[in-house]
Amino acid sequence: MKLWHGTRLAALALAVAATTVGSLGVAKDWASWRGPNRDGIAPEKGLLKEWTEEGPPVVWKAEGYGKGFSSVAVVKGKLFTMGERKGKCYLFGIDSNGGKELWATEVGRGDPNCTPTVDSGIVYGLGREGDLVACKADSGELVWRKDFKKDFGGSMMSGWGYSESPLIDGDRLICTPGSNEAMIVALNKKTGDVIWKSSVPDLGQRGGGGAGYSSVVISNAAGVKQYVQLVGRGIVSVAAKDGAFLWNYNRIANGTANIPTPIVKDNYVFCSTGYGTGSALLEIKKAGSKLVAEEKYYLEAKEMQNHHGGMILFGDYVYCGHGHNQGFPLCIELKTGKVAWGGKRGPGGGSAAVLLADGNLYFRYEDGTMALIEATPSEYNLKGSFKLASKNGASWPHPVIVDGLMYIRDQNTLLCYDVRAK
Numbered sequence: 001m002k003l004w005h006g007t008r009l010a011a012l013a014l015a016v017a018a019t020t021v022g023s024l025g026v027a028k029d030w031a032s033w034r035g036p037n038r039d040g041i042a043p044e045k046g047l048l049k050e051w052t053e054e055g056p057p058v059v060w061k062a063e064g065y066g067k068g069f070s071s072v073a074v075v076k077g078k079l080f081t082m083g084e085r086k087g088k089c090y091l092f093g094i095d096s097n098g099g100k101e102l103w104a105t106e107v108g109r110g111d112p113n114c115t116p117t118v119d120s121g122i123v124y125g126l127g128r129e130g131d132l133v134a135c136k137a138d139s140g141e142l143v144w145r146k147d148f149k150k151d152f153g154g155s156m157m158s159g160w161g162y163s164e165s166p167l168i169d170g171d172r173l174i175c176t177p178g179s180n181e182a183m184i185v186a187l188n189k190k191t192g193d194v195i196w197k198s199s200v201p202d203l204g205q206r207g208g209g210g211a212g213y214s215s216v217v218i219s220n221a222a223g224v225k226q227y228v229q230l231v232g233r234g235i236v237s238v239a240a241k242d243g244a245f246l247w248n249y250n251r252i253a254n255g256t257a258n259i260p261t262p263i264v265k266d267n268y269v270f271c272s273t274g275y276g277t278g279s280a281l282l283e284i285k286k287a288g289s290k291l292v293a294e295e296k297y298y299l300e301a302k303e304m305q306n307h308h309g310g311m312i313l314f315g316d317y318v319y320c321g322h323g324h325n326q327g328f329p330l331c332i333e334l335k336t337g338k339v340a341w342g343g344k345r346g347p348g349g350g351s352a353a354v355l356l357a358d359g360n361l362y363f364r365y366e367d368g369t370m371a372l373i374e375a376t377p378s379e380y381n382l383k384g385s386f387k388l389a390s391k392n393g394a395s396w397p398h399p400v401i402v403d404g405l406m407y408i409r410d411q412n413t414l415l416c417y418d419v420r421a422k
Contacts, residue, residue: 030400031075032168039313045358050384051372055386055387057417061416065101077096077097090105109129110129117165122134122189122190126164128161130154132148134189154178154179154211157212157258158256173188184238217262221264222267222286226240229262252278254274263318269282269293270334274305278299296335305324309354319361321351325350327351348363348367371385390410391410397410404420
């Protein structure tokens with residue numbers, strides 16, 4: 001493990017010691033994929049409002065975390081991520097003060113895509129071949145293990161491997177093996193025992209069978225608590241209490257890779273996929289004893305498609321990178337689908353992984369460009385961009401901001417930036 005500290009580290013340490021809790025607010029953990037509410041919004045204040053070409057100061061740089069597109073979870077001063085070393089997949093525990101590896105637990109084989117989930121002293125990780133592990137967050141000691149393929153007959157829609165970040169909901173862990181008999185399952189988070197398995201009917205002809213590359217979100221649409229997931233054949237919803245199938249929407253599926261995590265708000269579900277597919281807003285309604293998903297509008301691919309990198313709902317507007325492998329900054333009104341601004345090339349190239357914090361969008365482009373864009377529907381307002389200090393491959397993992405520090409995973413490398421206003 002190699003560590004590199006920026007020249008401003010000593011000054012930063014003094015600044016941290018001198019900063020009061022009141023000026024920063026209480027630090028919030030980032031315990032899973034897309035943050036506390038799985039919406040890509042960091043509850044941070046007091047961050048930089050503009051960037052220079054040099055970018056914010058690098059606090060530290062650490063290497064040795066292997067191949068993979070996992071982002072990071074941040075809980076109580078520790079980082080958690082996944083990576084491949086010499087063909088084996090590992091779940092890592094890392095000291096957030098410098099990036100030192102604390103432990104590494106073997107999960108399976110291959111380069112992972114999962115961002116770990118942390119809850120009550122346990123960290124959960126999923127390997128690309130469907131190896132699900134629960135480990136002690138302080139030591140990495142294995143608590144329990146499941147195999148999506150052997151235990152549930154699971155499969156993926158295509159060959160890039162399982163990618164979801166498991167969801168913790170109360171005493172349960174919710175995940176997506178992807179078989180017709182166990183499309184989504186609920187496990188006891190402490191033991192891994194099966195609570196229920198959700199079987200699904202014929203979900204339509206578009207797309208492919210199995211799990212997609214998305215992660216489960218919770219909706220209470222039409223007064224029913226449900227788990228909503230983008231799988232190989234589109235959006236599917238199952239009842240939280242027992243896994244009973246509720247509704248599905250097949251039109252959004254493509255046959256290659258369904259990736260973006262759906263957006264849920266009130267009785268609405270917004271979804272998008274790339275590969276020339278498009279976007280849709282669904283309203284979930286009761287029809288007798290059942291629920292139905294009514295399409296409110298559908299946007300063709302040329303109007304909006306989020307390949308990967310995710311979408312942010314802020315107020316009444318959705319912000320994302322638009323276009324297949326393009327990342328054109330785009331803002332649309334959720335309820336109408338009308339474009340507020342965007343659709344043209346921003347400062348970076350390729351798809352864009354998007355985070356929102358303190359009123360601004362953080363666009364991380366595939367080519368290693370970071371851009372700061374104001375989250376307002378009134379106009380496109382670029383507030384600065386810079387090149388990341390590391391570029392080891394496609395710059396896809398989502399940025400994470402906790403307590404004024406931005407963490408960037410770049411294959412073997414972890415970067416930490418200070419993005420607080422001075």
